Amino acid sequence: MPRNPDSAAAPSASSAGHGRMEKLLVLAAVCLSLLALPFNFTGPAVAMPAIARSLGGDPIALNWITNAFMLCFGSSLMIAGALADGYGRKRLFLIGQAVFLLASLALTVVHDLLVLDLLRALQGGAGAGAFSAGLAALAQEFDGQARTRAFSLIGTTFGIGLAFGPLLSGLLVETVGWQAIFLGTAVLSAIAFGFGWRFMRESRDPGAAGLDWPGAASFTTALSLLTYAVLLAPEEGWGSAWVVGLLAGTVALAALFIRIETRAARPMLDLTLFRFPRFVGVQLLAAAPAYSFVVLLILLPLRFVGIEGWGGVGAGWMMMALCGPMLVVPMLAALLTRWFSAGVLCGAGLLVTAAGLVLLSQVPPGMAAAAMVPPLLVIGLGISLPWGLMDALAVSVVPKERAGMAAGIFSTTRVAGEGIALAVVGAILAGFVRTGLATVSGPVDPATLTLAAQRLAMGDLAQAAATLPQAGPALLVQAYGDAFHGLLFVLAAITVVSAVVVFGFLSRTVPVAEPELVPAAE
Template structure:
């Protein structure tokens, strides 16, 4: 697909571009922080609001489900009403919902407010990507997206670190209060951003495909709810299978409608671009190869290797540090003439190698031996973080950048939910099966974890091959 040139606009000053990037990155930092950081507060929330484990867990799940359901809708809406305007609405929704979380009288109001926060967070990610895509060009765009990936990674990694002391010193309600304060600052600065980020709209009447949006949201709701509950109900339970079948039927209906509607929620011509689709698959590979380790490796370290929680947390820095430093390195390599496709493929190779190398992990494995596999896996995530967004959106007509960003981020979060749920359910099933034969709990978890490492490496390898095949027709970076 040939990228259509945007309408000529006066080039904004570097100061205004810097402000635009700072505002977007602040909002982007808050969203993943609110996901990983809120999990730390769940015990305090449950105790204070007298909530059971299921109701408390939906403080996190409600956000994730709403985020996954609404990202594509926000991206398409941004193309119609303007990216900055849609970003502002999302930031306002997130701010109001965070305030509601801070003053909630019970866990049910909190769960509802977190779902509303997820709706706002979806707008921040989808529209933030589109703003960067249209406000920056060339090497500046690559660097901006690298910072986007870095900040998102920092938010995930530092969420527990920031939220833990806040809970201890101020109470769990202040976690949401701090989110509201940060997004309030974003809202104050947005008028200046609107003058900097050149808006690109479709030029048509601002009408959203409401029926298509409803079908897509219902499909994602059924899919994500099945994934969230599948590990509890069982993957073959009637409720889980019924939701999965409903999700599949709704997605088929959505595809048929997209083909027949003049202005669909998702223009299928965007997805038919093989190179664009190739870049969209990279975060899916990272979900299986990296996010699963980030989620379940701490449990292995404490359950099997005998690490204390603080020691396990410190060891996990080996996995997260590359995510904090390598996005900019990847952008710099491309700026100096390296092929963007080559950098992305190298990152996928690191994911596969890191997962396989972690098979060396055992109850008595030293941190020094673990360092190489964990750093490799982190490099696989960090090297392409931001770069895939920059390359994918560079392939799309600027008028459809919001839609494309929404699709990319829907795949990103949706695949994370799938990978984490499937990995967790599979580990639990394997552990139960081995314990039934008399294997000790620690040994059972050790064996199950290694079996799943093989599976995750295989998934990453298959996706890497798919990326290679799809990206063959891309223009040289």
């Protein structure tokens, strides 16, 4: 593999001659496809209380509405990136969109929680295919600063979905029903499919030699086992035989994957890339927003609806304060790369985000909604800086023809990190709540205390009060507020450490679109 990606930066034959308008329509197809992902991520979080009333289920089962999507999305991204390079970006994009569309339509008529979770898993796998193929297709269409601007629109697209998704979801849940959320994602998928079918040109890596099936199988299985172990641990305990066995399987399969990739002629993951600091830095950057921003997309709606009692629409309006900056800041970040390195901008954004998390920790439940708006805006402003630059960085640190692989690696790191972060942060919050409840509830059965803590961490104040009636709603809210306060300080500390790491790996002044791959030894 060449060290300088510019040596392989010539446009592929399939994209040669693509006019400006056609390129913009391809960008529109990818943006419409990606718009369905944040809407599909935040919407079920707002609708979860309504889904629980409709289909039933305990807190663990309801968590899988989000976890099933995240697990399959994150586990499939690496394979999707390799398939996009080897078998065609347009082909995989259209297949992913079609399956996502069908799964979304099926979710509108489901009447069983288990079936809903399975369809969410199918959505995740299909979304991974469309996501990786779409980013790889854009990398073939745009170069230089045009690529930076195009990928900054990806961040803006996510911002639109994240900003308006909770509000629109709340309106749909309260006026039509939670099924309408999935109908909305189906409409977006259908439009994206039509644009992609008409305007996207086929492209692939001319050096691809087919999918590395042994590597793909071992990697996907290892990642699935790891994610499932983290998701299961809060329910079973880290010392349970199931969790220990899953973690042991993860280690064994990871070792097997490394062995396979070091011997493969055309590996799914080129392990030599990890010699380059910028490539390593991009992967570390991918996981940073999980603890500073993504977990809030789930935890805050649960708090607003279940603890604050604002309703779905009220929660949606409040989430706009958090996600609104993404409507403009990613484009601003792309412009700022003319004067500052992407690493400096990303690290500075993470520090601003950490400050916002500390400010948010000072707003306990029950305060006026206006008190929460400033810290949410600070968090949204800070995280929008790296959010608009990450995807362009991901595909710029490898040769252009391997853009699908780069998108797959980066997206796998990001989404797998988000899935693990959701499970870990949820467990931390439930643990903090349990500790607080233990001090106010008096002698109580440990299993009952744990169940009450889980329900309260999920924002189900009514069920937590029914499980632990001796505590009373006021003490339950106080315990939740203290736990949330402590959790935000933990998230702020993780974010500061992430910022320091990003400064160390990515702060060199290298243009986003034309990086220099410098081995770590140098």
